[in-house]
Amino acid sequence: MEKEIGKIDLYDAIEQMKRISLDGGTFSMKFRKWNRQTNSGGDMMTVNAARVRPKATDEKVENSSYKLFFTDTETGLARNCWQPLIMEFNGRRTVLN
Numbered sequence: 603m604e605k606e607i608g609k610i611d612l613y614d615a616i617e618q619m620k621r622i623s624l625d626g627g628t629f630s631m632k633f634r635k636w637n638r639q640t641n642s643g644g645d646m647m648t649v650n651a652a653r654v655r656p657k658a659t660d661e662k663v664e665n666s667s668y669k670l671f672f673t674d675t676e677t678g679l680a681r682n683c684w685q686p687l688i689m690e691f692n693g694r695r696t697v698l699n
Contacts, residue, residue: 612698615691616670623654628675632690633683646689651675 610618622629628651636643652672660666669682688696 608694609697610691610694612688612696615696619654628653629692631688634687634689636684636687649674655680
């Protein structure tokens with residue numbers, strides 16, 4: 603089956619994010635915010651220059667295995683997002699297969 607141009611599998615995108623970060627580069631991404639306490643969200647966040655950082659353990663951060671831990675290199679802030687809510691990587695729409 604031929605892949606649609608401009609789309610990338612989410613987990614392939616995450617692997618590319620890790621490789622780019624290991625090489626000292628940055629990547630852009632868009633993701634949706636989610637608040638588990640209120641079960642609401644949906645705001646789209648854009649990060650223009652991010653670098654993956656080591657993930658926390660599930661003992662330290664609940665459900666950390668499902669999150670992407672990154673640093674916004676423009677602000678220096680350490681952040682995280684839910685992996686399935688990553689909508690775009692370097693201008694390509696992500697798809698969850």
